[in-house]
Amino acid sequence: MKQKKKWLSRLAICLGVLSLLGAAGSGMANIANADEQKISGNPVSDNTSVRSITIWKYEINSSTELGERGDGINTDPGKAPDLGGKKLMKDVNFEIIKIEAIGNASLIDPLKQVEGKDWEVNTSFAAIKGKTDKDGKLTFNVGTGKAADGIYLVREIKDSTSGDYTYTDENGETKKINKPMDPFFVHLPQTKRDDTGKLIYDVHVYPKNIITDTKLDKTIEGGKGYSIKAGNDFQWEATTKLPDGLYNKIDKEMTITNWLDPEDGLHKDLVIDPSRLPFELFANYFKVKDSLDERLLLKDVEVYVLDEKQENPIKLTNGTEYEVTLGGTKVIDPNKVEDLTEGSKKEVEVSLTDVGMKKVTLEKNPYLQVVYKVTTNKDFNGTISNKYDVNYLLPGQDPVTETSEESPEYYDGGFDIEKTDEGSKVLKGAEFHIATSKENADLKTYLASDGKSYKLNEDGSTTPELPKDVYFVTATSDEHGKAEFNGLALNWFTDTDGDGKQDPSNPAEKTWDKDKIEKKYWVVETKAPSGYELIKDPKEVTVTLGSADDTNIELTIVNKKKTDLPFTGGTGTMLIIIIAIGAITIGTAAIAIDKKRRAV
Template structure:
């Protein structure tokens, strides 16, 4: 009987060891029972999850506490794990208090359990916190399927499901009832960037390019999904999109849903992605209106279930209003004055031509810069004066600032009315008569003066 008992014990221990070694993703703390050999069937167990970032390790672990975690990466909060007891296989109860129960799970993998033919108990879910910890305590002895049901923020994939036995066999013949596991996630720590180009011309209706550069992160299970989403401002209209080094229609597709532009990589395109590679996508838009003058834009880069947003960039616009009036009288405005607007003081780079309307004014929206640059100098020159007024040939500097149309920079131009020659009277004869009449009046006035003087003498 003694020989038979020892043989059974060796068999039980060997099967348990095989089962525990088949579990991937294990590595952890456990409190070993001092009683070598037999399982204490009166105990319960626990599974303590320690969540870290980084790639999978090759060592399944022995369930003990890792005192040195410096090489494990960063602890991850926010990962949800669900634990379910695997209660039966093909209708046979899995009872790890018996040798038959261990025989049923010998060589078993988590993928086998997920494949069917197994009965599972109700799941218990917990989310890692306080340094990536989640503890499932008070668990009956048995076999458990552990699944990551929600990845933490920026994780590119969930951890593969894995199995844990309670208790867990140790190489020294002891049993662990509190088993620590160290599953990892590859986390998307990449920082995609976004840049905005100068417009093709600094006036409304021209195009602006938005360039997204997205480094490809590592992923535990490879990349299954990859996309770039650009939610355009209402003041932008979509023109086109392209990805450098990839073929549209083959490697990626473009989905336009209102202002939401999505570049979806196909299986062929995903197959070309490598960790560390930089994907460069360009979205071309047309600027259709000014609004408050600042048009911001960001993009989302999605890798599997991870999303990372680019920093915001902006294209900035302002208004210039030209007012044309009569010199010396601002109330008398002038229609029909024509102006050229230049981006240089020498008047070599013309950006627009405008003409004053019936009220003597004309307004134009101009690009002033990107991101933190919110003002720009332009130069204005009159090219045609209103009929009857002198052309102002000077070139004038104006500073346009980003802002609403109502806050337009106003610049006033005065025109002097054309001069004219002296007007004739009624012709040569009329001119002569006027001269004679003038002389006659002078003579009469002189005679009257003499008469008056003689009278004064006589009175004296």
């Protein structure tokens, strides 16, 4: 009997446990994934659950990557969602406020329903702000129980320090966001989209930012500085890493919001339905703008695309793959983009056509390079710097304007000579050549207008022969004893490998401070003023960016007067001349007398 009671007791305990488990199981059936995301099978909201919105923030490169609208479900509960290789975005700022509909307004899209007309802020709820963590995640807990039920507005906000929409990239650098994500409404709890009898208490959303990752780099002859003899050709390069989204071939239905219709200039939704597939979607525009210094003479503009390593340039065709305007006037091949007018800026705009945008996308040429071929006046002295702008509008985004950060510079310098005698009297008519080294000066190897040096031979010929239209750089003292050399090349960086070109990535070859930029030259007097001796030896002079200033004399050259040498002939010579003349006279008279006598 005791054993039977004991058995019944154990059975009762087991049944009790099973009953409890069944009750628990019944409760769990109403809440799926209770530890990760609370989804209740009870259509009536409870008064005990926390209401929250979890944001997973990541970047995309174009509007075509937006995908379908979310349903509030965490695709990978308890972990960062599967982003398909997309990058998470850290330190993106958000704000959440509670709102109420005005009248019978249906709150679906904050871009369409307007504050003050369709909805108003529920002032009983204090706005909450936060930023995404290293996993791109941010959770807003808005409260517990029915008091927290309602509609919330989630929006991206500016960083309080910088005043911009920002995020922190994988290198820890703060980057600007071109266009913040569109704000959106969230019901808490939210009805499950595919099973409308259930409620989601922790709604997961996946707002995206389109990050273009455009990079601008202005160089001059491939470096961050340059210097040659003024009057010779050189070039500036504007190299831009192109944004994604210039061209897309769309093969599925989608809607691009905030699209600027180029036909009427209005923003609207671009609905791409099955009847329009496949659909080619282009950026509204991509433009490179440059305002070249008025001291530059523009000789032409060329456009290239480069590969990932910024190599293997492919020249684009003007009028087909890009269009160019100079001062607002379109320039079409075969005409050069040329303006040789001094004293006026050269406003150049290069704009990719649809053909060009498609080409750079399909051929995977991510860099666009605009090359400006220029020169200066042959006597230019000073510094010229230059930046450029990029303007573009991708589908569904706001217009972007970016300016290159670094401004490469071009340098030339000159110097002044004062020519006097020993008594400080200024001398006119002294002629000078210039050499780039003492050795060249000693060997009569002088600087020419093309920036190269040529040997001047005894017979006046040159070795090697001067090219056509090239001449020696010379100066002649005027009535004030003044002579000057201008437009001379300067040294502006340390050429560690001796190749004559700056490597901007090598810290050892960085550009010098301006007060260190200089170059030594040697002056040779090749013709002395009348009545004076040549100076015989080359004179060294240091040319800087400021030495061309006429207020200072960098080199004073003093000539000595010619000495008086003894007469080389004396009076004996004169006597011989007189005797000779007398003899001629007498001889002539004798002949005349003899002729007369014979005649008699």
